[in-house]
Amino acid sequence: MAARNGIVTLTTDFGTADGFAGALRGAVLSAASGVRVVDITHEVPARSVREGAFALRAAAPFFPPGTVHLGVVDPGVGSDRRLLVIVDHGMQQVYVGPDNGLFSYVLDEARAFETHEIDPAGFRATSTTFHGRDILGPVAGRIAGGADPLSFGPPVVEPLRLPRHVEPMGAREGRVLQVDRFGNLVTTLRPLGGDVVVDVGGARVARRVTCYAELAPDEPGWYVGSLGLIEVALGDGSAAEAIQRGVDAPVRLL
Numbered sequence: 001m002a003a004r005n006g007i008v009t010l011t012t013d014f015g016t017a018d019g020f021a022g023a024l025r026g027a028v029l030s031a032a033s034g035v036r037v038v039d040i041t042h043e044v045p046a047r048s049v050r051e052g053a054f055a056l057r058a059a060a061p062f063f064p065p066g067t068v069h070l071g072v073v074d075p076g077v078g079s080d081r082r083l084l085v086i087v088d089h090g091m092q093q094v095y096v097g098p099d100n101g102l103f104s105y106v107l108d109e110a111r112a113f114e115t116h117e118i119d120p121a122g123f124r125a126t127s128t129t130f131h132g133r134d135i136l137g138p139v140a141g142r143i144a145g146g147a148d149p150l151s152f153g154p155p156v157v158e159p160l161r162l163p164r165h166v167e168p169m170g171a172r173e174g175r176v177l178q179v180d181r182f183g184n185l186v187t188t189l190r191p192l193g194g195d196v197v198v199d200v201g202g203a204r205v206a207r208r209v210t211c212y213a214e215l216a217p218d219e220p221g222w223y224v225g226s227l228g229l230i231e232v233a234l235g236d237g238s239a240a241e242a243i244q245r246g247v248d249a250p251v252r253l254l
Contacts, residue, residue, distance in 0.1 A: 005066035007036050008144045011055050012072045013044040027133045031141025047075040049101050054178050057105035065092035070140040072132035074098040083118040085149050094149050096140045104162040119153035172253040183238020187230045187251045197254040198222045203243040205232050
């Protein structure tokens with residue numbers, strides 16, 4: 001594991017209208033001096049673990065080795081769900097958060113990782129509704145400050161996982177993984193090479209482009225997005241609205 005670089009990222013569903021995101025930042029900064037806190041997003045839809053997992057997958061791999069990623073999308077807060085520290089030895093990143101599938105998509109890409117459960121007994125006066133501030137934030141800050149990430153509790157055989165976010169190489173059938181804010185349909189399929197027709201729940205999109213600008217207004221097309229996955233877009237509009245398809249719609253390559 002690379003030496004920590006002092007960066008802690010935050011991915012939450014807290015929004016910014018309340019003081020929750022600020023309290024989380026304060027908890028991280030209070031745990032270690034010199035830590036830098038970077039917001040990935042606080043606009044994950046409320047309680048949407050899958051959207052949080054996608055946000056982490058889109059951003060976390062592009063941070064330098066030794067970064068600590070704190071994810072708090074935690075509808076089970078206060079229950080007996082576990083809190084985890086995960087060390088990705090291949091990408092040399094650390095993840096801290098609840099054991100609810102939030103780190104599934106980054107772990108889909110991991111070659112070797114270790115997981116430990118955080119022992120909450122080491123934290124006093126914790127709120128049952130804000131483990132992010134009272135446990136996870138301090139853990140993330142301490143790790144960024146140099147603490148052993150695997151020292152906070154016992155090992156875990158396997159964290160909870162969502163269904164994989166990408167199909168095996170050569171797969172021709174998948175699903176819509178995400179609808180982004182522009183209405184583009186991100187699928188779980190990778191390109192096969194050459195031009196194909198992308199069938200999204202019976203709506204067929206034949207034109208392949210390399211960027212959005214190649215599409216005329218209201219023209220549908222598909223391309224390989226920044227994550228290496230097939231996406232369907234509409235020129236100057238929302239593909240999701242135009243073809244009335246959304247998350248989990250079946251996708252086939254014809």
